[in-house]
Amino acid sequence: MTTASLVNDFEAYNQWRQELSRRIAEYRVWLGKEDLNDSQRDLRLQQLIDRLAEDKLHVAFVAEFSRGKSELINAIFLSDLKQRLLPSTAGRTTMCPTELLYDPARPPMIELLPIETRSSNATISEYKGYPDEWTVVPMNTASAESVAQAMQEVCRVKSVSVDEATRYGLYIPDDPQANLSQNSDGTISIPAWRHAIINFPHPFLEKGLVVYDTPGLNAIGVEPELTFNLLPNAHAVLFVLAADTGVTKSDIEVWRSHIYARGKNRGRLVALNKIDGLWDDLKSEAQINAEIASQVKSCAELLGIEENQIFPVSAQKGLLAKINGDQALLERSRLAALEAALSDELISAKQSIVRDQTEAELGDLLDNSIALVEARQRGIDEQLNELKGLQGKNQDVVGHIMAKITTDKESFERGLQQFQALRSVYSQQSIKLFSQIGMDILRDEVRSARESMVKSRFTKGIRDAMSNFFKSVDLHMEKANEQIEEINKMMDAMYRKLNLEHGINLISIPPFSMLRYRKEMQRLEEAYDQQFNTIYTFLTTEQYTLTTRFFETLASRVVQVFEILNKDVENWLKAVMSPMEGQVREHQMQLRRRLESVKRIHKAADTLEDRIGELDQMLIEVTRQHAELNALSEGIRQALVPSTSKPERLAA
Numbered sequence: 001m002t003t004a005s006l007v008n009d010f011e012a013y014n015q016w017r018q019e020l021s022r023r024i025a026e027y028r029v030w031l032g033k034e035d036l037n038d039s040q041r042d043l044r045l046q047q048l049i050d051r052l053a054e055d056k057l058h059v060a061f062v063a064e065f066s067r068g069k070s071e072l073i074n075a076i077f078l079s080d081l082k083q084r085l086l087p088s089t090a091g092r093t094t095m096c097p098t099e100l101l102y103d104p105a106r107p108p109m110i111e112l113l114p115i116e117t118r119s120s121n122a123t124i125s126e127y128k129g130y131p132d133e134w135t136v137v138p139m140n141t142a143s144a145e146s147v148a149q150a151m152q153e154v155c156r157v158k159s160v161s162v163d164e165a166t167r168y169g170l171y172i173p174d175d176p177q178a179n180l181s182q183n184s185d186g187t188i189s190i191p192a193w194r195h196a197i198i199n200f201p202h203p204f205l206e207k208g209l210v211v212y213d214t215p216g217l218n219a220i221g222v223e224p225e226l227t228f229n230l231l232p233n234a235h236a237v238l239f240v241l242a243a244d245t246g247v248t249k250s251d252i253e254v255w256r257s258h259i260y261a262r263g264k265n266r267g268r269l270v271a272l273n274k275i276d277g278l279w280d281d282l283k284s285e286a287q288i289n290a291e292i293a294s295q296v297k298s299c300a301e302l303l304g305i306e307e308n309q310i311f312p313v314s315a316q317k318g319l320l321a322k323i324n325g326d327q328a329l330l331e332r333s334r335l336a337a338l339e340a341a342l343s344d345e346l347i348s349a350k351q352s353i354v355r356d357q358t359e360a361e362l363g364d365l366l367d368n369s370i371a372l373v374e375a376r377q378r379g380i381d382e383q384l385n386e387l388k389g390l391q392g393k394n395q396d397v398v399g400h401i402m403a404k405i406t407t408d409k410e411s412f413e414r415g416l417q418q419f420q421a422l423r424s425v426y427s428q429q430s431i432k433l434f435s436q437i438g439m440d441i442l443r444d445e446v447r448s449a450r451e452s453m454v455k456s457r458f459t460k461g462i463r464d465a466m467s468n469f470f471k472s473v474d475l476h477m478e479k480a481n482e483q484i485e486e487i488n489k490m491m492d493a494m495y496r497k498l499n500l501e502h503g504i505n506l507i508s509i510p511p512f513s514m515l516r517y518r519k520e521m522q523r524l525e526e527a528y529d530q531q532f533n534t535i536y537t538f539l540t541t542e543q544y545t546l547t548t549r550f551f552e553t554l555a556s557r558v559v560q561v562f563e564i565l566n567k568d569v570e571n572w573l574k575a576v577m578s579p580m581e582g583q584v585r586e587h588q589m590q591l592r593r594r595l596e597s598v599k600r601i602h603k604a605a606d607t608l609e610d611r612i613g614e615l616d617q618m619l620i621e622v623t624r625q626h627a628e629l630n631a632l633s634e635g636i637r638q639a640l641v642p643s644t645s646k647p648e649r650l651a652a
């Protein structure tokens with residue numbers, strides 16, 4: 001028994017993606033068949049189709065330890081396995097961030113990154129590129145025992161000396177919390193693994209869902225990856241409280257530093273778990289409900305959110321109910337309401353991102369191919385009028401027309417020289433643009449920030465190095481922005497000139513905006529500031545290690561943002577230039593054809609009637625193309641409109 005809404009929404013979302021990608025593929029094949037494709041356009045379409053296919057949905061569970069994160073994941077996503085997949089026990093259970101996904105290209109297994117890797121500066125993302133750094137635990141999915149045994153790995157701890165724990169940033173001497181994990185022989189218990197990836201064939205995971213289970217977060221041992229990468233990029237984050245503990249100080253801390261403070265409250269949900277603890281046979285249902293409601297109210301007040309954003313549930317009873325097919329217990333666990341909200345947030349958030357991206361990419365491709373066919377249609381039309389006007393006229397008039405077309409052609413060829421000049425200015429400006437945002441520039445900035453950090457052991461010095469880093473990155477972005485504006489102005493002038501002097505109609509490309517990328521930088525800087533709002537003036541070795549590790553993760557995030565920026569700018573530059581090239585080519589060809597046919601008529605090599613007949617045929621052909629293209633474009637635009645909220649529309 002799995003709750004209907006999540007399955008339905010997921011199904012509808014996947015059908016939406018498939019339908020969209022089918023239509024884009026159809027458009028691509030059509031362009032090829034009609035000889036209207038070029039390599040640039042073809043590549044962009046292929047990328048769009050690939051992106052739709054590999055599309056992943058990320059959901060993260062975050063809370064203090066023992067609030068029931070793992071149990072909730074078992075209950076919401078994995079109950080059909082009729083067993084408890086993720087280990088869930090009292091006390092600290094999940095010891096490292098755990099990614100649950102399915103990649104059919106690899107066998108079912110758990111990959112584990114040893115905790116020792118924390119002594120290096122490399123981030124988890126970087127380690128993902130080196131499979132030999134990971135320990136692999138194979139899994140036989142046909143055997144519940146084999147699976148359960150493999151899963152136990154995510155709970156593995158080991159005892160190390162204080163020195164070693166300190167080296168990994170897992171022990172801070174003055175922190176009373178750190179002493180909790182100190183054993184009687186003076187050693188420290190630390191997680192054996194830094195990160196786990198579970199490759200497990202399960203229907204949800206097969207469809208592209210990625211679930212992150214996190215260990216109870218406390219101040220030490222936090223992976224910067226969570227702060228900078230995983231949580232901000234998750235489409236939904238579920239924060240879990242427990243009814244038996246209420247909202248504790250450390251719950252608030254986790255909430256503030258990992259969820260609420262991000263300022264982005266879309267896709268953020270709160271579960272109040274373990275409500276079964278309030279089920280009391282001596283109380284009436286109404287009394288119990290009133291008690292749950294009052295807990296929800298006080299949690300909402302403490303977290304500073306609306307009551308309807310908190311979902312009271314019992315993960316444990318929900319899981320049990322689903323395994324036993326106990327409908328009454330399932331209802332009492334209130335899991336369905338949480339699942340509905342989660343699937344709504346998760347899927348609608350993801351869908352709107354995918355839709356916007358696809359729309360932006362496809363929009364100008366479609367508009368441009370329509371514009372090209374229209375230009376061709378117009379050209380043939382004009383030529384027909386020209387030739388029809390010659391019917392019954394003598395050779396002199398034909399000669400006169402021929403002279404006029406020749407002048408047109410010459411004037412256009414002069415214009416063409418200007419266009420070539422513009423192209424060379426455009427390449428120079430593109431180079432200048434990348435000299436501000438190129439990856440090597442960024443690497444230099446990262447290197448110099450790292451060097452100044454190494455030189456300074458004082459908090460202030462490190463903070464200065466960081467803020468200088470962000471300042472210079474922003475300055476590069478600002479200069480790039482100026483460059484983009486110049487390119488925009490130049491292209492705009494050329495668009496207008498081509499239109500005015502040669503009647504070429506072009507769809508203008510929306511200007512590129514840096515805002516999104518600059519905002520992301522600001523967000524990263526704020527996240528960093530928040531982590532290091534420390535009062536220390538001098539850093540101990542441990543704090544220093546922690547700080548530099550944070551910097552490396554942060555830097556790799558900045559690199560990622562720049563990689564995306566570079567790709568987007570490249571695509572934009574092509575999107576601005578390539579339709580212009582296409583249209584100029586088209587115009588040139590038409591002029592040549594016009595001149596050719598008038599010449600032949602002048603020399604009496606062709607009859608006027610034959611030529612008109614030919615052009616009529618061509619016009620019929622282009623008109624057919626135009627109609628088909630319009631239909632394809634309309635179909636794609638309709639397929640873009642999401643229908644997850646109305647799954648019945650898909651069935652029709």
Ligand SMILES: Nc1nc2c(ncn2[C@@H]2O[C@H](COP(=O)(O)OP(=O)(O)OP(=O)(O)O)[C@@H](O)[C@H]2O)c(=O)[nH]1
Nearest residue numbers: 066067068069070071088089090093094216315316
């Ligand atoms: N009564 C009750 N107990 C629950 C419920 N959900 C989880 N628990 C218990 O709470 C304990 C902790 O659950 P986990 O799922 O391990 O919690 P977690 O948040 O993953 O904890 P860490 O992995 O340590 O961070 C276990 O003993 C669970 O059996 C619930 O809905 N009701």
Ligand SMILES: [Mg+2]
Nearest residue numbers: 069070093094
């Ligand atoms: Mg857990």
